[in-house]
Amino acid sequence: MSLLGQLFPSSVLRPMELGSDGLIVLTVAGLLFVLTRYRKWGWLWREWITTVDHKKIGVMYLVASLVMLFRGGVDALLLRTQLAAPNSTFLGPEHYDEIFTTHGTIMVFFMAMPLMFALYNAVIPLMIGARDVAFPRLNAISFWVFAFAAILFNISFVIGGSPDAGWTAYAPLTELTFNPGVGENYYLLALLISGIGTLASGINFVATILGMRARGMTLMRMPLFVWSALVSSALILFAFPALTVALGLTMLDRLFGSSFFTIAHGGMPMMYVNLFWIWGHPEVYLLVLPAFGIFSEVVATFSRKRLFGYASMVGSLLAITLLSFGVWVHHFFTMGAGAAVNAFFGVSTMLIAIPTGVKIFNWIMTMWGGRVRMTVAMLWQMAFIPVFVLGGATGVLLAVVPGDYQFHNSYFMVAHFHTMLIGGVVFGFLSGLYYWWPKMFGYMLDERQGRWAFWLYFIGFWVTFVPQYLLGLEGMTRRMYTYSAGFGWTTLNQISTLGAFIMGAGFLVLVFNIVYSMLHGERDLTGDPWDGRTLEWSLPSPAPEYNFACLPTVAERDTWWEAKREGGAVAARLRAGDIGPIVMPKPTAVPFFIGLGFFVAGAGMVFSWWVVAAVGFAGVLALLVAGWFDYRDHEELSRDVVLRAEAAAGRVQA
Amino acid sequence: MNASLEAGQSGRVPLEFSDHHGALSILGFWLFLASDVVLFSCLFAVYASYGMRTAGGPTPMQLFHYGPALAETLLLLCSSFACGLCVYQLRRRSTNGTTAWLAVTMLLGLGFVAMEAHEFASYVASGATWHKSAFLSAFFTLVGTHGLHVSFGLLWAASLLVQLRRHGLNAVSARKLYVFSLYWHFLDIIWVFIFSAVYLVGRIS
Incomplete structure (x- = not known):
């Protein structure tokens, strides 16, 4: 060719x-x-591309994630437009397959994951009283590897062709015999490469949280968001290698002629499905647990009350983490593994409802008797509760094995997981964005516009997905590109499409809200606009590059809240004598070029241009080896510089 | 961790744990090893499921021989032992001893990789490519992934030799050596499982 x-x-x-x-x-x-x-080229290079500051890396993750939300959202609207009328010819069947594949893949890997890392980077070190993450350079590598993998995935639809085997990419449909183009190569290489970044981030945040907490912050004094980041990062460590193996073996089959999933040579496609979901189910929990953490911070702050049942919140996080590894077969009960196997996985799935229920009650009990402020962050939190309860209840229905034989692969299931991922993950991360935005950028997001975005999105959500539950019950299966008028599905599909466009309008208002607030939003001069409870609110907004001029000491939970009660407004003031020089990681361009190297290698492999691939991998290896010889990756910020910055912010005692 | 750090300031803990960042890096590497355990577990699971699926190609019994597998095992075990002596010399703060044992570690590791490459080449030459059957795909991938890990370790060790010449022993180079030793012993443990689950089981069943 x-x-x-x-x-x-x-x-x-x-x-x-x-x-x-x-x-x-x-x-x-x-x-x-x-x-x-x-x-602005110099500014872009110095301030962003070469940065190792976790706060700036967080901002870059956020920007990437919002761009991907746009792409994934446009894909969703195209799908819904196609389904708005029976026998529609808006998209052909191949086109429809490509778009639902990129929609799912982008939303999970390139929207939700980076949004999670955006919030980790933005606040986790601040919440534990640390000056950075454990490995700042590795953190930058994680970001650039992710970013270039996202670019690699996203160019597929205009260069070479989109993947079209669904976001789950089940074998044998992804084998060369059935899927000869380069689309699936893009899918495999982009996800394998971004998986490297994800794994590195998981290691980084577990090490940060275990090894860099402020003096006195025992595990049971950590804010709940930090707990959720810890268990979610641990889930990354134990789940992502399974995805790497599933995708890696498919790649070997496609590019190097091995026989893992080709039935003719003894391969077993079900092996892929098992490996994929051994990763896949923990994956959805590692996305939703941080959202649970955010809700726990938001509900306590805006109820001006201690979180109800802290220990049971931690316990239920841990229980969900452990259970998440014992439920993967519920994604394919219909494979027919036998009654005993299916019963085991059905019961283990239902068990997850118990710790989740504990959390729901604890959030409600936190609001109970508190002085609740209905900010936008709190609206997302409150909206999450009914949505997630609905999603949980339909999840239990799906876990009933005989029932699942009816629901499997129907729109009922599509509606169920969108309820969980939108109601849990997206609502949670948006709540966190409105809550921590002033800390990240130094200005507030306009609350009135935020309410518009919220109500549009919230109403759009119900209008989109309630009809999909009903369509599932009426027999409409997922991934069908059209239907005939005689099936009686037209009206419900039209309502669902209308809802999708309402959600799209909500997204546009959100973007407008961000741009408007950037120009006209209220500046956060106090550093503590919400009367917060945890350490990040003890810093100016945005936090200085070194975060804490003096590392804090923690004596109890909600340490900043308690300090304010005891010390009033002067709680944040430092003594000049306590301030010393600070060792900071040096900026470096190496992470950017490692990402670029992976991109070149990935593109080379997608098209089987082996010389290009070899050049890319050689570049990555050379940069790694060069990094081993670099013993001077830190520099010192002098005491004077720190003292002047803190004094200018009015944070030094006279 | 905090206890070991405070002790470090009074000089009672090893060099590689003596500064906070070094100790944190070692923790980070343990976390990486944990995820690598999962990676190998998945490959072992695939091999266990595919071991009998020979699709008319060679069976494990026909393919494997005790001799080469045993020689590879001895080379890697001795390499791991040499690596242990290298860390022992590191604890004695002997740059020359550390360097010498690291070189021995590398030589033995190199021998292992050479033997494995020869083993793979002989299989392929006899027509047992990984295209032939699911069993062979799983075998080459499991053992090959381990082999790639060892090869990467050799590159890493070579760079450590240069760093030792250039910087001698300090908190940074000591930490790097220690982390390498964790990696090397880990690969040794994986190999013990490969030897048992692939070669021994293959000869019995």
Whole structure:
């Protein structure tokens, strides 16, 4: 096949893709123009690309995640537009397959995961009283590896062709015999590469939380968000290698001719499905547990009350973590593993409802008798409770094995997991964004616009997914690209599509809210706009690069709240004598180039250009080895600089 | 951890644990090893499921021989022992001793990789490629992943030799050596499982 034919097969020459080409070129040209016109290249390089500051890395994760939310959301709207009418020809069947594949993959790997890491990076070190994460350089590597993997995945639909085997990419559909294009190669390489970054982040945050807490902050004095980040990062360590193996073996089959999932040579496609879900189920918990952590912070702050049942909150987090590894077969009860196996996994799945229920009651009991302030962050928290209870209840229905034979792969299941992932993960992360935004950027998000975004999104959610539960009960299966008018599914599908567009409007208001607040939002001059309870609120907003001029000492839970009660407004003031020089990690361009190297290697493998792939891998290896010889990755910030910065912020006692 | 750090300031703990960042790096590496255990577990599970699925190709009984597998095992076990002596010399603060034993570790490791490469080449030459059967795919992937780990370790050890020449023993180089030793012993343990689950079981069943 000619090079041009390989890069631009017919599937990327459809009008929609060509239109996207135009928009991509325009956007890139616009960015290049603005950066050049306003002389921002140096700023971009010094302040962002070479940074190892966890707070800035958090901002970059956030930007990437919002861009991916846009792409995944557009995919969703295209799918819903196709389904709005029976026998629609808006998208062809192949096109529809490609779009539901990229929608799911982008939302899970390139939207939800980076949003989680954005919040970890933004606040975890601040909450535990640390000056950075345990391995700042590795943290930057994680980000750039993720970012370039996301770019690799996203260019597939305009260069070479999209993957089209669903976000789960089940074998044998992904074997070369059935799926000869490069689309699945993109999927495999992008996820394998971003998995490296994810694993490194998991190690980083477990080490940070276990090894860098402020003096006196015992495990049982940690804020709940820190607890949830700890268990969720541990889940990464124990779950992601299974995904690496599942995808790696598929890649070996496709690119190097092994026989793991080709039935002719004794391979077993079910092996892939098992490996995928051994990762896949812990994955959804490692996304939702941080959201639980956020809710625990938000509900306590905005109820001005201690979190109810702290120990049971920690216990239920741990219980969910352990149980999450014992439920994966519920994704394929219909495989027919036998009554005993299915019964075991059905029961273990239902057990998860118990610790989750404990958490729901604890959040309600925290509000009970508290002075509740209905901020936007709190609205997301309160909206989460009914949505998640609905999702949990339908999850228990799906766990009933005989019932699952009816629900399996139907829109009932589609509606169930969207309820969990939107109601749990997205609501949670948005709550966290509104809550920590002033800490990240130094200004508040406009609350009135935030309410608009919230109500649009919240109402849109119900309008979208309640009809999908009903469609599932009426027999509509997932991933069907069209249906005939005689099935009687038209009205419900139209309502669902309407809801999706309402959610889209909510997203636009959210973006407007961010841009408007950036220009006109109220500055946060106190550093503690919500009257917070945990250590991040003891710092100015945004926090200085070294976070804490003097490392804090912790004597109890909600340590900042208690300090304020005892010391009033002067609680944050430091004694000049306590301030000393601070050792900081040095900025470096190596992480960026490691990401770039992986991108080159990945692109080379996607198209089987082995020389290109070898150059990419050699580059990554050379950068790693060069890093081993670098013994000077730290520099000292002098006492004067720290003292001047703190005095300017009015934080030094006279 | 805090206790060991405070003790470090009074000089009672080993060099590699003597500063906070070094101790943290060692913790981080343990976490990486934990995830690598999961990676190998998955590959072992795949091999266990595929061990009998030979699809008309060679069976484990026909393919494996005790001799080469035993020689590889001895080379790697001795390499791991040499690595232990290297850390012993590190604790004695002997740069020359550390360097010498690290070199021995590498030589033995190199012997292992060479033998394994030869073993793989002979299988492929006899027509037993991994395309042939699910069993062979699983075998080459499990054992090959371990072999790649060992090869990467050799590159790592070579860089440590240079670093030892350049910087001598200090808290940073000591920590790097110690972390390498964790990695090396870990690969040794994985190999013991490979020897048992692949070669021994293959000869019995």
